Amino acid sequence: xxxxxxxxxxxxxIQWFDPRAWIIFYSCFLFxxxxxxxxxxxxxxxxxxxxxxxxxxxxxxxxxxxxxFIGAFVFFFAFLTFLTGRGxxxxxxxxxxxRSLQAPFTIFGWQPxxxxxxxxxxxxxxxxxxxxxxxxxxxxxxxxxxxxxxxVTFRGLGLPDKIAYAMDLTMRFIPTFGRDFxxxxxxxxxxxxxxxxxxxxxxxxxxxxxxLMVPVIIHAIIGSEDIIDAMDLRAFGIGPRTxxxxxxxxxxxxxxxxxxxxxxxxxxxxxxxxxxGFWVPESLIRMAGG
Amino acid sequence: xxxxLPLVVENLTFRYRDRQETAIRDISFSANxxxxxxxxxxxxxxxxxxxxxxxxxxPRSYKGEVTGRVLVYxxxxxxxxxxxxxxxxxxxxQDPERQILGTKVLNEVAFGLENLxxxxxxxxxxxxxxxxxxNILHLRERETFNLSGGEKQKVALAGVLAMRPSILLLDxxxxxxxxxxxxxxxxxxxxxxxxxxxxxMIEHRVEDVMKVNPxxxxxxxxxxxxxxxxxDGLSKVVxxxxxxxxxxVIIARAAxxxxxxxxxxxxxxxxxxxxxxxxxxxxxxxxxxxRDVEVLHGINLDIRRGDVVAVLGPNGAGKTTFVKHAIGLxxxxxxxxxxxxxDTKDASVxxxxxxxxxxxxxxxxxxxxxxxxxxxxxxxxxxxxxxxxIEKEVKEAxxxxxxxxxxxxxxxxxxxxxxxxxxxxAILAMRSRILVMDxxxxxxxxxxxMSFMDSILQMPGFESILFITHDVDxxxxxxxxxxxVANGRIEADGKPHEVLSDLDLLKACRxxxxxxxxANLERLPLTxxxxxxxxxxxxx
Numbered sequence: 001x002x003x004x005x006x007x008x009x010x011x012x013x014i015q016w017f018d019p020r021a022w023i024i025f026y027s028c029f030l031f032x033x034x035x036x037x038x039x040x041x042x043x044x045x046x047x048x049x050x051x052x053x054x055x056x057x058x059x060x061x062x063x064x065x066x067x068x069f070i071g072a073f074v075f076f077f078a079f080l081t082f083l084t085g086r087g088x089x090x091x092x093x094x095x096x097x098x099r100s101l102q103a104p105f106t107i108f109g110w111q112p113x114x115x116x117x118x119x120x121x122x123x124x125x126x127x128x129x130x131x132x133x134x135x136x137x138x139x140x141x142x143x144x145x146x147x148x149x150x151x152v153t154f155r156g157l158g159l160p161d162k163i164a165y166a167m168d169l170t171m172r173f174i175p176t177f178g179r180d181f182x183x184x185x186x187x188x189x190x191x192x193x194x195x196x197x198x199x200x201x202x203x204x205x206x207x208x209x210x211x212l213m214v215p216v217i218i219h220a221i222i223g224s225e226d227i228i229d230a231m232d233l234r235a236f237g238i239g240p241r242t243x244x245x246x247x248x249x250x251x252x253x254x255x256x257x258x259x260x261x262x263x264x265x266x267x268x269x270x271x272x273x274x275x276x277g278f279w280v281p282e283s284l285i286r287m288a289g290g
Numbered sequence: 291x292x293x294x295l296p297l298v299v300e301n302l303t304f305r306y307r308d309r310q311e312t313a314i315r316d317i318s319f320s321a322n323x324x325x326x327x328x329x330x331x332x333x334x335x336x337x338x339x340x341x342x343x344x345x346x347x348x349p350r351s352y353k354g355e356v357t358g359r360v361l362v363y364x365x366x367x368x369x370x371x372x373x374x375x376x377x378x379x380x381x382x383x384q385d386p387e388r389q390i391l392g393t394k395v396l397n398e399v400a401f402g403l404e405n406l407x408x409x410x411x412x413x414x415x416x417x418x419x420x421x422x423x424x425n426i427l428h429l430r431e432r433e434t435f436n437l438s439g440g441e442k443q444k445v446a447l448a449g450v451l452a453m454r455p456s457i458l459l460l461d462x463x464x465x466x467x468x469x470x471x472x473x474x475x476x477x478x479x480x481x482x483x484x485x486x487x488x489x490x491m492i493e494h495r496v497e498d499v500m501k502v503n504p505x506x507x508x509x510x511x512x513x514x515x516x517x518x519x520x521x522d523g524l525s526k527v528v529x530x531x532x533x534x535x536x537x538x539v540i541i542a543r544a545a546x547x548x549x550x551x552x553x554x555x556x557x558x559x560x561x562x563x564x565x566x567x568x569x570x571x572x573x574x575x576x577x578x579x580x581r582d583v584e585v586l587h588g589i590n591l592d593i594r595r596g597d598v599v600a601v602l603g604p605n606g607a608g609k610t611t612f613v614k615h616a617i618g619l620x621x622x623x624x625x626x627x628x629x630x631x632x633d634t635k636d637a638s639v640x641x642x643x644x645x646x647x648x649x650x651x652x653x654x655x656x657x658x659x660x661x662x663x664x665x666x667x668x669x670x671x672x673x674x675x676x677x678x679x680i681e682k683e684v685k686e687a688x689x690x691x692x693x694x695x696x697x698x699x700x701x702x703x704x705x706x707x708x709x710x711x712x713x714x715x716a717i718l719a720m721r722s723r724i725l726v727m728d729x730x731x732x733x734x735x736x737x738x739x740m741s742f743m744d745s746i747l748q749m750p751g752f753e754s755i756l757f758i759t760h761d762v763d764x765x766x767x768x769x770x771x772x773x774x775v776a777n778g779r780i781e782a783d784g785k786p787h788e789v790l791s792d793l794d795l796l797k798a799c800r801x802x803x804x805x806x807x808x809a810n811l812e813r814l815p816l817t818x819x820x821x822x823x824x825x826x827x828x829x830x
Contacts, residue, residue, distance in 0.1 A: 210659075229389075240407055
């Protein structure tokens with residue numbers, strides 16, 4: 001099978017909870033993390049993410065690809081921040097130089113210089129921890145939440161029937177879409193089309209994706225007509241619908257939600273009290289001669 | 291007063307808002323309880339429009355001009371709310387893939403009942419009843435995406451039956467099924483009718499539907515009813531080229547006509563080189579998509595110049611996986627595939643494409659360009675042919691498929707049959723020497739696909755043709771070699787009359803024999819080979 005669901009039933013911490021409770025907890029975690037730039041606060045959050053990851057019951061070979069992809073992405077941007085110092089200017093005004101690395105060559109008269117400062121290094125580290133925590137928690141969701149429960153989960157969180165069902169439909173048609181995409185890809189490769197060899201400017205590149213995108217989009221549009229007909233013919237949207245799956249909150253779910261909210265409120269309080277912003281250890285600054 | 295009939299259609303005419311001509315004209319018929327009414331006719335004859343008029347999608351979702359009326363139990367359903375229509379009239383659409391909305395089978399079957407807002411206990415009860423009736427209770431917890439075509443069709447049917455309609459409309463329910471699954475679906479439909487349901491079934495595989503004895507048949511051409519009555523009357527009214535009738539009926543009718551002209555198969559094979567050298571060679575090929583599941587085991591074979599190969603077998607047997615190895619889209623896990631003596635592992639798909647052209651089942655998966663010309667030039671351009679060569683190749687390909695006047699038209703605006711021809715021409719333009727087709731007859735009606743196959747086999751330029759099919763008749767009529775695939779293995783490989791005469795083997799491979807095969811086997815001592823029914827009529 002070319003597209004399969006990553007979800008399996010597993011003995012895991014995430015799946016022990018009601019999916020709604022987990023989504024609420026996840027949202028609290030997300031915002032709490034986004035409030036901080038201070039590594040001292042970010043590290044405990046990262047530890048939570050690591051515990052959740054280690055108890056997820058997902059085998060490394062299942063998750064490897066997603067991790068390598070996102071991992072490379074996260075490291076790349078953290079490194080970019082480190083090199084350029086961009087992004088951090090908003091949270092610190094002063095920089096303390098540890099070492100200035102000068103390239104032994106010049107490019108058209110410009111000598112690349114890397115200013116390694118305490119702030120830059122720590123900013124890159126904070127960014128890494130922050131994005132890594134969020135990425136871990138997010139990657140785990142498709143592996144852990146039963147795709148046939150998305151609709152009822154969001155209905156349970158108070159979204160209207162139609163929007164909640166749209167979640168279910170999305171889950172249902174992602175593999176179909178993936179299969180159509182693969183078919184078109186194969187059909188065009190059989191005509192000598194090579195995606196790897198696409199070059200040129202942005203517009204040129206997009207234009208060269210036409211052989212792939214046009215059939216896939218046309219198929220999706222034609223297919224959606226059938227989907228709408230099928231829904232109409234079975235009385236979708238005539239009134240409040242029954243959701244077959246039932247979800248019940250248990251004590252552990254309430255505790256999880258309480259913990260999530262506490263974490264968020266705690267984060268808010270800390271931020272309002274003026275803590276949690278970008279932080280660098282004094283000792284490092286002293287070492288740098290500041 | 292007697293009970294009104296479940297369905298009465300009176301002088302129904304409809305024109306879509308954005309079209310000039312009417313889609314259906316002056317249609318009148320009624321359906322009785324416990325009856326299967328088969329609606330047959332070529333593509334575009336208005337069958338689907340008729341269904342939409344009955345189930346209320348016209349005028350609800352498709353706007354246009356309606357005259358005449360539809361009565362369900364004496365009332366006009368246009369005035370009913372959707373909830374009531376959906377509980378009286380059940381519709382199974384053509385493509386089960388697009389009408390299954392639930393990720394899990396149970397959710398899919400329960401979908402309509404959930405929308406009606408029924409209590410949970412009742413939903414479980416009715417969904418389970420519907421699944422039990424169709425014998426698919428074991429699929430209850432499965433994911434719908436991973437079901438086979440036949441299973442999907444049954445799940446879609448269960449979802450409709452759970453609403454307990456008394457009229458069932460089926461729009462080409464067999465289109466995506468292999469013959470064995472089609473037969474199972476048909477026998478279920480028969481069972482439903484025998485329980486008192488009125489069934490209106492659109493299908494152009496008339497010969498298959500005949501096996502479950504539909505009470506009446508309605509034959510439509512160009513939006514009008516040409517015949518309405520019992521089944522045996524149909525063969526007297528219709529031309530045997532239009533509808534696939536049982537072989538013996540065709541033979542009896544064709545005996546009065548002049549014998550068909552023998553087609554010149556693969557005119558391109560002569561002079562291309564010695565026949566002994568294999569164009570494609572499979573050596574002990576094994577393959578699996580996942581690490582631990584193998585779908586192809588130990589495939590060994592050669593494809594030579596002059597071969598017209600039918601790869602026959604049920605859905606999921608591994609036919610497509612096997613063929614994708616020939617073009618290098620998949621590389622074997624063990625063993626090797628040689629195309630023109632070169633290992634596919636060392637060649638890109640683009641390199642192989644100049645030897646072997648692969649036409650996918652649905653042309654809409656590959657057509658993208660703004661004009662037919664650009665579409666055909668796409669392949670040769672990728673293969674780095676020179677502009678002068680490309681122009682010549684495109685012109686010749688267009689000529690071969692008879693689409694010269696369409697050169698500047700957008701391919702997506704063409705009819706399905708024309709799109710299919712564009713997809714073949716796209717391969718022709720690349721000067722591929724071997725043509726590989728996946729289900730070349732899918733989505734076309736009988737007359738269209740027969741003339742399509744006739745013209746492909748006579749095209750100059752190909753040295754060998756290989757097609758995947760689950761229709762035994764395609765193998766009987768067109769192939770000079772049959773490869774029978776089941777469970778990822780080649781079960782038989784040989785001349786059609788050698789492979790297809792082993793009826794036990796066919797049965798074991800879920801291949802359903804046809805009346806044409808029977809007629810051919812009976813006359814084999816006289817003919818020495820297989821031929822089409824029209825030709826059999828002149829054997830004595």
